[in-house]
Amino acid sequence: MLTTTGRAAQDAGEHAFIDEVIARRAGRPGALLGILEDVQEHTPHKYLCSDDLRYIAARTGTPLSQIFSVVAFYALFNREPQGEHTIAICRGTACHTRGSRNLLEKLRLDFGLTADADGAQADKLTLTTRDRKFTLRTVACFGQCALAPVVELDHRICGHMNEQALAREVKALVEEKRS
Ligand code: FES
Structure with a gap:
């Protein structure tokens, strides 16, 4: 189980990765889809957790409701941890x-x-x-x-x-x- 410090470090690492993905994808066609795909792929169990979606919404200035709609629409996105x-x-x-x-x-x-x-x-x-x-x-x-x-x-x-x-x-x- 992660300690609070461990969790904070993990969040910081995840946020740094998301920032890097956003910087790389920003302004390109289909940027949001690409960002979501990259973040999901980077997650150990290949899914998008609510914290990451909230962070992406805040950093891209996209309404959270829009992000949830996109994730729900495309079958390739997972909201639950996936198997190996x-x-x-x-x-x-x-x-x-x-x-x-x-x-x-x-x-x-x-x-x-x-x-x-x-x-x-x-x-x-x-x-x-x-x-x-x-x-x-x-x-x-x-x-x-x-x-x-x-x-x-x-x-x-x-x-x-x-x-x-x-x-x-x-x-x-x-x-x-x-x-
Ligand atoms: S019904 Fe089309 S691939 Fe199975």
Whole structure:
């Protein structure tokens, strides 16, 4: 756990990074999106916390409500800490027809992830394991329907997935990290 001094030092470091990003991005097209992306990428668990959003709003002179709207609109932004690895399963029609629900259920079972009563049936979900090793999420369509069912593992698209291939890919992710 961080002490107050440790927390202050961490905040100062984070603020210095944000200042540097703002200076680099200012005046460019899509500056706000770029700033948010850079800050999220720099955060250990790849998410945007409220403190950082408030700081960005203050330093860029952008209304905080606008920043929250942008973050809520774009699926690439996370408001919760993410796992070390992200696995996204397509739940579009083509992938659903070819068994993506089974892939999703298998991983949820393997990872011990339970959704609440509403989330259990939801086609749009994001779940992170307790140890923050994996975030499992669904997407509406990757635009790669010919490869259905499609799964994205740490930003790498894998097509024609089945349970065995997915288990191998997940194992490889873990081993890759160790090596
Ligand atoms: S429906 Fe899965 S990639 Fe389009």
